[in-house]
Ligand code: FES
């Protein structure tokens with residue numbers, strides 16, 4: 001088989017262009033003999049940088065990846081990916097997921113690459129890279145950078161995000177001061193690596209493994225552990241073999257693989273960002289995945305991993321207990337992983353790749369029959385507030401359940417007065433305003449925070465109650481919104497509502513004071529406002545030019561707003577979806 005890169009470096013039909021392509025790649029010491037040897041050229045899609053501290057350790061790991069590539073007879077070309085830092089990027093890192101995707105598609109397609117190692121880690125880096133690999137469809141393997149070590153504060157585990165959400169409540173209640181608050185935050189970030197909780201990063205890295213796109217066991221090794229460097233080496237070796245076998249993302253990320261990943265997501269207590277990202281990756285492969293699929297396949301699966309925010313442990317504990325292989329071994333034993341025959345990066349099936357996997361600490365990864373809790377997956381809700389939204393029922397606390405879901409006549413439903421906030425600034429300004437008369441029977445609604453409205457979709461739906469209620473011991477109230485929330489948040493919000501208010505979804509019509517009824521058994525969320533009144537409100541809003549949102553601040557904000565789909569469609573770029581497997585369907589790009 002003639003490798004793609006040889007069309008650049010060794011094309012006897014066009015010596016002129018070959019000369020032009022080859023000369024500049026020689027200029028740092030690589031030889032013509034190497035470039036014309038027919039060895040696969042393997043990219044490392046490098047996401048680490050000083051701006052992306054979660055992934056920064058990939059700068060070190062890339063050296064071991066390179067060793068692995070060379071040892072297996074490949075040549076390594078490392079190149080940068082547009083940075084996406086979850087906590088550092090304003091207005092939200094999610095704005096950049098699709099930008100990094102576009103950039104990487106152009107890079108993979110337009111340069112002499114036969115395969116690529118995807119340096120994944122921080123939340124959006126994983127889906128951005130998987131999406132680009134899916135679209136271009138050259139052999140690709142993912143490598144997690146790994147979570148940080150466990151954080152500790154006052155003798156207790158301090159998990160990324162989760163510790164900050166808890167300390168923020170302590171601060172709001174006046175029980176700790178600013179200095180102590182900052183100490184908690186620092187303690188939760190003790191080393192290189194991504195969030196050590198089961199937030200979006202651990203979730204997406206685990207799912208990249210469950211999809212078959214990483215070597216078994218790669219997702220959960222903490223970044224500083226020696227095994228992480230060893231896994232980087234193995235990953236470099238593997239990608240060269242994958243190029244020879246022509247094993248592409250579309251061979252691995254099949255419908256079966258996504259269905260496996262949904263089940264694994266429930267068992268690990270995965271983030272509410274996972275449906276958005278996996279639906280997005282699936283779209284670029286031409287596969288249909290919906291919120292209803294997440295409920296159908298995932299809701300009944302129990303939570304096996306006792307990890308914050310749903311449980312108590314952190315990333316090091318998860319790895320030591322067996323990581324994703326441990327979870328998959330439990331699911332295989334119980335016979336609930338839908339497709340043990342799905343293919344992984346090694347060419348082995350899931351059943352083969354995890355045949356020897358086991359759990360070494362059943363406190364952290366529970367046996368299937370003795371889970372942390374039953375029914376840990378997402379519910380897909382619908383009604384006149386939105387066509388679809390999701391709720392992570394595994395983070396519903398006893399306190400919340402007792403207050404909102406324990407009416408004997410109406411066991412899984414609650415009704416309350418809506419308090420509507422137009423974005424996070426309005427929420428922060430007004431949450432403690434006595435004029436709103438917020439009591440525990442209210443439902444907090446936030447809108448204008450979706451893919452178009454925010455823009456990019458903000459992680460703000462996990463609104464905390466007014467300080468006065470927190471002081472009375474009420475730590476969570478029902479929240480509904482067209483935004484997202486951090487995977488490290490333990491709030492049982494109804495979120496990712498689609499279509500968003502800015503796209504004139506039902507949320508655009510709700511007003512403070514309306515009654516809202518949520519019924520988890522029926523899977524509904526409705527404002528109890530009659531049809532005629534809703535249509536009057538819609539007409540009035542349309543006459544004003546639709547739901548207002550802030551001006552574009554950058555070119556990309558405007559460009560993306562013009563073409564982005566809703567959360568239930570993966571927030572993909574609508575015009576990009578038709579470009580599938582482009583190396584195969586579009587052939588080579590024209591000569592330079
Ligand atoms: Fe980057 Fe959590 S903020 S992994």
Ligand code: MG
Pocket residue numbers: 086123200459485486487
């Ligand atoms: Mg996040």
